[in-house]
Amino acid sequence: MSIEVRGVGKRYGDFVALDDINVSLPTGQLTALLGPSGGGKSTLLRIIAGLESADTGTVDIEGVDATTLPPQKRNVGFVFQHYAVFKHMSVAKNVAFGLEIRKRPKAEVKAKVAELLELVHLSQFAHRLPSQLSGGQRQRLALARALAVEPSVLLLDEPFGALDAKVRKELRDWLRRLHDEVHVTTVFVTHDQEEALEVADEIVVINEGRIEQIGSPDQLYDEPANDFVMGFLGAVTRLGPLVLRPHDIEVAVAPGVPGSSAGVVQRALRVGFEVRLTVDVEGQDEQVLVVLSRAHARALDLELGSKVWLSPTTGATTVPALAVPREAVASA
């Protein structure tokens, strides 16, 4: 195991940022810490980096107890949301910084910087100042700078959070490819479930200072441990006693399926290739959201006021409806 976190807790006054966190991150893996803002994921990352100290518990990095080591001694690379580039240094100087303070020979530094700038596609900007780069370029520079010292783990704190949607998506794909090339153990913090599902090998869902679930993207999506995880990973809706995804609801225009709930279509919204229905179901205050393909909706000849019978599709991912988390309602 590359990073071993045991029993880590952290409080700020009365606020419990982290409560007894236990997690093992294997060498070479790309892990996402996913959760809502203020849930403690950034604090955990900063504790692993040594930028913050835990009140309780231990952190091992590559088999060494790093709990009391200062950040300088942990050999971790850290990438910040707002780049944290050294503004007065050229791009090449930024990347060279970690190597220069390690007193590496000049020729070696030069070769390594050239190699890394090549890797992050910034070779032609080597002599520019960071202020002359775009946000995406600055973040790639920050990444190259962190990788220069050959860290045993690479930690990224909301690395794409400050970038616009298009650049974010590009960098996300690029990070995945970079990781496949470089194979450094990587942990990144994000509140964007799509980002986590798309990039990570493993996702740790953190909420209110606790770990809700650890698993592969597929596991999390298909077998959520609770309604929070289910709600955080995608849109959900409630049908009778179950919480399930809107696209996991079967729509029929006649009663037939046993246990199906009768309802009336209140609203139909077409977004691209899908149709989103809002259905009033008998005996349920909350409206049910249903997503189906446009072709399917057309085949059923649905319109406002149509009477429909809803049931979970076979193999649908469901969790019992205890309390539907607020995030789920917001994103639904």
Next chain:
Amino acid sequence: MTDTLVAPPGPARTTSRPSGLFRLTPTSGIGLGVALVWFSILVLLPLAAVVGAAAAGGWGAFWNTLTDAQTFAALRLTVLEAAGVTVVNAVIGTVVAWVLVRDHFFGKRILDVVIDIPFALPTIVAGLVLLSLYGPESPVGINIVNTRQGIFLALLFVTLPFVVRTVQPVLIELDADVEEAAASLGASRLTTFRRIILPSLVPAITAGSSLGFARAISEFGSLVLISGNTPYQTEVASLKILKFIEGDNQAGAAAVAVLLLLVAIVTIVGLDLLSRRVANRG
């Protein structure tokens, strides 16, 4: 239509957009005019008048005044004292600013206000303040009146806030991220300060030092009471100017003034160049 598409749009473009160096919109023209008139009345014309007065006696008189042993001693003392004070201020001012921004202690807000007192006090009062503690009737038994140390102390007193007040806002604006990034790359606190923080502060330190230096070479009020004004020993340029005027030697006064002006300009430009070099070196 095709003509306009094919024709090189060079001349058309220059008329549509004022890209020339001296092209002004009516409002910016008025603004620039007001600024220049104001600046001329207050600064440029009086400066020119002083230079004119210095030149009135001819080059020979100008040169004689400055090479006069007593005047030269006064000028040398002024510049050396000011330079020494500037160096001390650059270091101590940065430390004080650092403490005020980065440390948390009881009475910090009060200290923050007190810093400005030497600047806010009328300088003659500053002299009086120093005299009451370090004068002939000193309660602590230290008498600095009529010594070069006394001049140094008085200059330190009146120039204290400059570096503090220029460095402080820059220090507040510095990203904590950047220092954390340096730490995670393996940089010690000292290395981080030297290679990351200091280069960001250098422009502010230089600006504050320039102001302090300019103030120091021109200081008058606080020195009237402290310096004792002994020729060759503790006579400074500003008091020398007063003596020339009292002796009805306008040209001599103007000559010293012009030299002080030159020293100030050279220093400010020199410090600015230095700061650019250091800030870009990293």
